[in-house]
Amino acid sequence: MGYLLLGLLVFLGVHSVRMVSDSWRTQALARWGEGAYKGVYSLLAAAGLALIVWGFGVARETPVVLWTPPAGMRHLAALLTLLAFVLLAAAYVPGNAIKARWHHPMVLAVKTWALAHLLANGNLAHVLLFGAFLLWAVANFIACRRRDRALGITYPAGTAKGTGVTVVVGVGAWALFAFVLHGLLIGIRPIG
Known part of the structure; x- marks a missing residue:
C-alpha cells in the first residue's frame, strides 16, 4: 500500500x-x-x-474489503464512465458545446471516472486510489473555474458538429475500453 x-x-x-x-x-x-x-x-x-x-x-x-457494493452499482459505474469518456473527448475535440459550457471537461472526466469506480468497488486500494483522484478533481475544478473568472477567460461557443463529433469519439473510446482494453490492461472485464 x-x-x-x-x-x-x-x-x-x-x-x-x-x-x-x-x-x-x-x-x-x-x-x-x-x-x-x-x-x-x-x-x-x-x-x-x-x-x-x-x-x-x-x-x-x-485485498482489504471494506464493503461489498450492490451489483447495480456496476451498471451505474458503466454509465458514469461513458459520460467520463465523452467529457474526456470534449477536452480535445475543437468547437464542442460541452467545453463551452463546462470549460474544464478533462477534470470533470476524472471526477466522474473516480466516482464511478468508488461506487462499484469496496476494497481499500480502490478507495485510496479513486478517492484521492476524486478529491483532487473536485479541488482542481474549483481552482480552474476560479482562475478563469479572475483572468476573465471566456470559451467560444460550441457547434452542433463539434459536439456530435465529441459524443461519437467519446462513446467509441468508451466502448473500446469497456469491452476490450479494460480486461486486457486491468484484468477486469466491467461489461460482459
Whole structure:
C-alpha cells in the first residue's frame, strides 16, 4: 500500500502545483525554461504513475474489503464512465458545446471516472486510489473555474458538429475500453 500512496502523492502533487502555487510555477517556468520545466514535470508524473500502477497491483493481491457494493452499482459505474469518456473527448475535440459550457471537461472526466469506480468497488486500494483522484478533481475544478473568472477567460461557443463529433469519439473510446482494453490492461472485464 505504501507504493500506491507514494505514487498518488507524487502524481497528484505534480498535477497540483498550479492549483497550490501558480506564482511558483510561473517563476519556475521563467527560471528553467518551458522545455526543462515540462521535462521535470513529465518525469515526476511518469514516476508517480508507475508507482500507482505497481502499488495498486500489489495491493490487489491481498485485498482489504471494506464493503461489498450492490451489483447495480456496476451498471451505474458503466454509465458514469461513458459520460467520463465523452467529457474526456470534449477536452480535445475543437468547437464542442460541452467545453463551452463546462470549460474544464478533462477534470470533470476524472471526477466522474473516480466516482464511478468508488461506487462499484469496496476494497481499500480502490478507495485510496479513486478517492484521492476524486478529491483532487473536485479541488482542481474549483481552482480552474476560479482562475478563469479572475483572468476573465471566456470559451467560444460550441457547434452542433463539434459536439456530435465529441459524443461519437467519446462513446467509441468508451466502448473500446469497456469491452476490450479494460480486461486486457486491468484484468477486469466491467461489461460482459
